[in-house]
Amino acid sequence: MKDAEGNDFMVSNNSWMCAGVEEIGWEKPDFVEGDNWKQPLDRGDGHFMISAGSPWNQINSADRRSIWSSRGEKDRTAYCRKILI
Numbered sequence: 001m002k003d004a005e006g007n008d009f010m011v012s013n014n015s016w017m018c019a020g021v022e023e024i025g026w027e028k029p030d031f032v033e034g035d036n037w038k039q040p041l042d043r044g045d046g047h048f049m050i051s052a053g054s055p056w057n058q059i060n061s062a063d064r065r066s067i068w069s070s071r072g073e074k075d076r077t078a079y080c081r082k083i084l085i
Contacts, residue, residue: 012080013042014039014040014042015082016039016040016080016081016082017033017037017038017039017040017080017081017082018037018038018039018040018068018070018078018079018080018081019033019036019037019038019078019079020036020070020071020074020075020077020078020079021036021075021079022077022079023036023079026079026081027081029083031081033081037081038070039070040068040070040078040080041068041070
């Protein structure tokens with residue numbers, strides 16, 4: 001994400017926490033991350049999620065990373081959070 005001046009202020013990287021299991025309230029600020037929440041796998045810039053035909057390709061920061069839950073392909077959905085201070 002970029003601010004009004006075009007500077008990156010949030011990118012997807014290993015500072016996020018991800019889980020492959022949805023937990024009630026995971027999207028809320030006061031949620032407490034349990035054992036399912038771990039640093040994500042970094043899938044890299046060459047991953048299909050950010051290849052030419054993907055909607056994620058529109059994220060054009062040089063610092064972007066394709067991230068997923070720590071179990072990788074075993075999880076069909078990833079729930080990822082980042083605490084903004």
